[in-house]
Amino acid sequence: MSSQETLVQAFPDKPTPRVSYGNPFADSCIKHINETFKASRVYLIASFSLTKNTSYTSSLQAALGSKLVKTCVGMTPHTLMSEVLEIVDDCRNLEIDCIVTLGGGSLSDGAKIISFALANNVHTKEDLYKLPHIGPTTLNLPAKPSRIPIICIPTTLSGGEYSVYAGVTNHLTHEKIQFSPPLASPSLIILSGEIACSTPLEIWLQSGMRGVDHCVETLSSLKSTKEVDQSVLKSLKCLISGLLLSKSNAGRSQEEEASARLDCQLGIMYAMLFLHRGVDCGASHGIGHMLGPIGKVNHGQTSCILLPAVCKFNAIHGGVEILERQKVIRDTLWGIPEARFVFEKRGLIEEGADLGDLIDAVVGELGLKRTLHEVGVGPEMFEKLAEASLRDPFLRTNCVPIHNKEELLEVLGMCA
Structure with missing residues (x-):
């Protein structure tokens, strides 16, 4: 494996997220799954357009090998609550210990909420609303912190992967809910100029x-x-x-x-x-x-x-x-x-x-x-x-x- 990786903290006083760049993205991903997170059951959420139009998703799947338990291709823009809940159930049933996203901000927001929901045994949208989110009386609701680590491989410049907030849209009312700490940011962000070139x-x-x-x-x-x-x-x-x-x-x-x-x-x-x-x-x-x-x-x-x-x-x-x-x-x-x-x-x-x-x-x-x-x-x-x-x-x-x-x-x- 190449030793060109640069690994830094995004913020000087906070251990996560760390940011990796310089190595091929798939090599960095499997390296950290093995060495940093010691994970064995990985759930991949990949962009629909990236999967359809490039070989990046299949390259990452090949690198993850037997550690990859399931791939979900595509999430609706603005991160629908119904889709998040489906993946939460999937991850719970499959006993996932690491989530990887390959794509834009909707995927990273989704992953942050999924990890938060799993830590708090969420099953329904009513359960989700019991987690801390921005609002006059909801910011300090009790909750356990996110536990399952997330690796984000972004394809856009939204920057949402650096945040400890994440938005989800109620699929019935179209209301946007912004979840807040102890929701956690991803543990690792892998930057790749090569993948970024796939964005129009x-x-x-x-x-x-x-x-x-x-x-x-x-x-x-x-x-x-x-x-x-x-x-x-x-x-x-x-x-x-x-x-x-x-x-x-x-x-x-x-x-x-x-x-x-x-x-x-x-x-x-x-x-x-x-x-x-x-x-x-x-x-x-x-x-x-x-x-x-x-x-x-x-x-x-x-x-x-x-x-x-x-x-x-x-x-x-x-x-x-x-x-x-x-x-x-x-x-x-x-x-x-x-x-x-x-x-x-x-x-x-x-x-x-x-x-x-x-x-x-x-x-x-x-x-x-x-x-x-x-x-x-x-x-x-x-x-x-x-x-x-x-x-x-x-x-x-x-x-x-x-x-x-x-x-x-x-x-x-x-x-x-």
């Missing part, structure tokens, strides 16, 4: 811009810390460079594209310290939460459209400290060679372009949509969108808190 380029770039949104709103926050800022600046460098190279290398060098996508994955790992330390996001996230369902726009697209406008709003209405924090971000972006090339090609001047201009230039270079008009959201929807957005707590935690509809309409007008 546009989806990859959009989800990467969501990560950039995390970075910029964290670095803009007056509540962030030096430790978080350092990690998130590192993330921003990885993500901007990795996304631009993912775009420019697409269809050319498979090795270079895989390297760029791995850089993006590492960028997400560095970014997640903001979540671990409890630094709240800002208005781009807050408005985006409402633009998604109202305008039928996915989260990556909302970041592409809203983040430049929110940065401009913050620069106009913020004080000296906010402008200083934006300057740190601007200087970092100009220091990334791939980004500087884009800025200069588009005629931007280092002393004159504001942070919103720079982010908008990156979005344009990636070929992603940059305005509300492009996603079919016209001025006639702005009032409804503004009124709905005011209910989101991230409007108040924006570095320039937003309290009224007029301020929101100003932001929406900037990205019309």
Whole structure:
């Protein structure tokens, strides 16, 4: 076996998740099943599209060999409660001692809830509702911590695998329930640029811009810390460079594209310290939460459209400290060679372009949509969108808190 594996803790003060990269994903998976978890009965949950369109699932099945007890192919997006309960019963009956996911965020959320449910002898949706979940009276319900270890091999940049929260959708009411600790994060995350290349380029770039949104709103926050800022600046460098190279290398060098996508994955790992330390996001996230369902726009697209406008709003209405924090971000972006090339090609001047201009230039270079008009959201929807957005707590935690509809309409007008 190759000795190229790098194994690190995702967070400095928390033993899990650990993150592995550098080895072929299947080799790393079976190595840790044998040596770290000493597991013998593995349940694999694999992406339907990945299984249908690539050989990655079969390669992993072959590596797991006799330790693989069962494979479940595909879960419905947004993680349906009915499917989770079926797999819980499966795992209980099969006496599973390790769960592996190969795919996106719905699978990792599902696995986290499955392990939590098994630890608490859950059989029905009523049992699930007795576990701690976000709500006025439900956050501190008694529960045993997750026990069965999870290995996640992600194919997207959602970052959900780093979290100790997991969402599931009630298949009858369509209500989304967010489960909370003592639900545990996965024990191990295996990153693979090769597998990441199976994700369609546009989806990859959009989800990467969501990560950039995390970075910029964290670095803009007056509540962030030096430790978080350092990690998130590192993330921003990885993500901007990795996304631009993912775009420019697409269809050319498979090795270079895989390297760029791995850089993006590492960028997400560095970014997640903001979540671990409890630094709240800002208005781009807050408005985006409402633009998604109202305008039928996915989260990556909302970041592409809203983040430049929110940065401009913050620069106009913020004080000296906010402008200083934006300057740190601007200087970092100009220091990334791939980004500087884009800025200069588009005629931007280092002393004159504001942070919103720079982010908008990156979005344009990636070929992603940059305005509300492009996603079919016209001025006639702005009032409804503004009124709905005011209910989101991230409007108040924006570095320039937003309290009224007029301020929101100003932001929406900037990205019309």
